[in-house]
């Protein structure tokens with residue numbers, strides 16, 4: 001494996017996917033999205049470290065597995081019932097929207113002009129084509145009224161530890177009968193579940209992704 005260091009992370013610049021956990025200069029590293037290695041499991045990264053990691057993902061965006069991303073994003077859209085024509089009436093938040101891959105995918109399939117996007121990474125947001133996008137602090141607050149969104153989706157975000165203040169903000173902005181739908185994977189799903197429950201969410205559905213083993217598509221209510 002050919003590794004280069006970027007900040008505290010390692011990039012596997014060869015095309016071959018290597019082991020999940022490796023040792024490099026006597027330190028243990030954990031694989032994230034096939035070609036980045038993190039000195040801690042990503043669930044334990046601070047928001048600043050998550051930002052650093054997401055910058056690296058953006059910088060090397062040509063290496064993102066877009067087929068995999070599309071499949072998971074479609075699973076989330078379907079689980080959120082966004083495939084129906086009447087979804088154009090709904091207010092939707094894409095939390096941790098990144099540079100807008102999900103937003104573009106969404107608009108390719110469904111029309112809706114009430115999609116809001118937010119993220120803590122300003123470089124990602126700069127490239128995001130959404131016209132209702134907001135740069136946020138990782139702990140909140142969110143710049144939205146209470147009980148505003150019918151649906152909050154989050155794609156490839158909830159494997160990170162989200163500060164409890166932000167989880168409370170997501171709950172505040174969601175309508176009473178609204179739902180929070182996301183994909184999640186990894187060894188720390190139980191910890192994320194506990195954090196969500198402690199913030200007042202409850203789990204209504206957790207199913208395997210249609211094509212990718214180990215990934216879950218979940219719906220939470222408040």
Ligand SMILES: C[S@@+](CC[C@H](N)C(=O)[O-])C[C@H]1O[C@@H](n2cnc3c(N)ncnc32)[C@H](O)[C@@H]1O
Nearest residue numbers: 054096097098101102119120121138155156157
């Ligand atoms: C792996 S990227 C996924 C981006 C996008 N959803 C996609 O599917 O391509 C994770 C995104 O979540 C954002 N994020 C992680 N924790 C966050 C937090 N506490 N508040 C806001 N954004 C956060 C990161 O900045 C990053 O853009």
